[in-house]
Amino acid sequence: MEKETPMSKFIFVTGGVTSSLGKGIIAASLAKLLQARGLHVTIQKFDPYINIDPGTLNPYEHGECYVTEDGAETDLDLGHYERFLNIHTTQANNVTTGRIYQTVINKEREGAFLGKTVQVVPHITDEIKRRMKLLGQTGDYDIVITEIGGTVGDIESLPFIEALRQLQWELPIEDTVVVHLTLIPYLKAAKELKTKPTQHSVRMLSEEGVHPDVIVCRTEKPLSPELKRKIALFCNVKPEAVVEAADASIIYEVPVLMMREGLDTTVLKKLHLAGTQQPDLNRWKIFLDKLKYPKAKVNIGLIGKYIELQDAYKSILESFIHAGAINECQVQVVNIHSESITTGNVNEQLAGLDGLLVAPGFGHRGVEGKIAAVRYAREKKLPFFGICLGMQMAAIEFARNVLGLRGANSTEMDPGTTDPVIDLMDQQKQVTEKGGTMRLGAYPCVIEKDSLASRIYAKEKISERHRHRWEFNNKYLTDFEKAGMLASGKNPDTGLVEIIELNDHPFFIGVQYHPELKSTVEEPQPIFVHFIKAALQHAQQPFSKSIQPLHS
């Protein structure tokens, strides 16, 4: 039996006026401030779409699919939560309408509703409430922040807002707080900030039975005290509950901006938790200083096929920010579309780079461009980092151009290839359903001594997260190793290759897993950190054959 009384307090974050206002960043920033006061906090996201999870979504739809330790394919906001808070999230931290309905419908098939008509209210809203309370009942958290995806007024958000209304009614008044994020647009012609859309969105939320306690206003111009008073008066909150969220050039600055605006203090007051110490953001501020005042700069080519949409590579870009800060170096990411690279133009396309990252991906579009880019990095001794598909491309390039297996490929791209150096494992061959069936989540990896990987990680056993179906084909491993490409990391249980690297190269590493999913402000991911170090070295001595390999 689940406990009736949730042990944590609950903060809900809703959004009004438009989407893409950055609810995830505001939620993560508030969580950071609370955590920096010594409170135990987690964040969950409720998404109103009907997909069971975002795993089946094209990156052009919602950006990157973020994978947790337990193998859940989740919304990219969970990445922000982990990067800000340095905590792990799980499947329970991301719930979609699809998952809610699936649970209710499965229960109906089991006969659990005893002949009742199953309805949105109460059955769907009950299931939403159950999941909203779940993490709060573990006893692990003082506060659970719930971000409700979508925009107030959307048809699909209604059941979530109704569940929130009911939960507020059920719980003691000091156990919940609602933060509503809106936009205050600036009209150039009138030279004025406009509050009407915010008034309307608060009214809409109120019509649905929920009144915000705090209104966070995204704005490109500062809000005057008069304007804050006006918003407060018409939206029926106290003036101190109107918080300005000025556009920030760096998302990591938002916690500091929110602290200045007193968001955490206002929230804690409502939760009757006021009186705790001030947030200790010293380490965070040191990170921000390093980020804002770099001493050097490197140009890193990001080769991918979704580069038009930066959210598709969110975790990679954030990992570069973390790794850049620790190296006190600005990482200038140069986006290069893999489809635009050919063997004929690769030299011009990649000129001036200090490092090359070949991105993850699915399907054959753009892979030949990725292979040409890998060859360039290998031959020119340019620091190279391949992630998942990027690692697979590095193996294929090596097979074709070093081992002379001209037709080498992955069976994902060419099922009839003569040399399937990347192939499906037997388990995957039986898979027919697409959703949640890849190799997902954390797996262990044992690292070879005296390798580049062992110098990077400085330990023998690591664990990293996965999201892929294809694997390095171990039938080719001896030939690869004889020719100088080593498998320096392997899964200890299955022998699957996790890391490949080149002997005679200053920095060339490919990983089957997704290291970008574990980089946080406090713990930048080590491969990214060393990759930027190698790029810095390259920037000082470009294309020099005399560079000492980092691992010698």
Ligand code: GLN
């Ligand atoms: N498409 C490849 C696979 O499924 C790589 C996946 C990825 O890059 N995440 O194995």
